[in-house]
Amino acid sequence: MLSAVVRFSVTAAFLVIITFLLVIPVVFSLVPISPEAEAVTLCLPGIGPVQRFTEHLSEQQEELVYLHEGVHADQCRELGATWFARKVTNPQGRLALEVQALCAEANMLSLRGADRRWQVDRTIEILASEYFSEGDIGRREITAAVERSCGTTMGE
Helix, strand or coil: HHHHHHHHHHHHHHHHHHHHHHHHHHHHHHHCCCCCCCCCEEEEEEEEEEEECCCCCCCHHHHHHHCCCCCCCHHHHHHHHHHHHHHCHHHHHHHHHCCCCCCCCHHHHHCCCHHHHHHHHHHHHHHHHHCCCCCCCCHHHHHHHHHHHHHHHHCC
16 A cells, blocks of 8 residues: 555656646747847756747857857866756856856957957947846856956966
């Protein structure tokens, strides 16, 4: 009798988990992306990164967006869904994730001849104006994180 109850409980839990893991990607693929976003990467337990991209990107934008989201996909695989979610839900963790992705963009553009200093300044400005408000993370902390990450990625 106890064995049947345990088996039923395990089966029910398994079905709930599977349903949950299948519903999230389906809903994610159906819900429109925010107008401000060019792409979104979701990190799911047992599945890994699931990504969506807007259709209205220029060729250069597309390349940068795919590079940026590729970094987030790698972060998801490296950290796992739980740690990725913990990072993305707090300002310092999100800064660490976004700095890596934006510095990858800046690095690629610098390797193609764009001014390195301008790319670093642009990355700082994007983070300060589009990703965080002054109450979340100060510009000094953003600047330090970008200088550390972009400086290292750009051969310094």
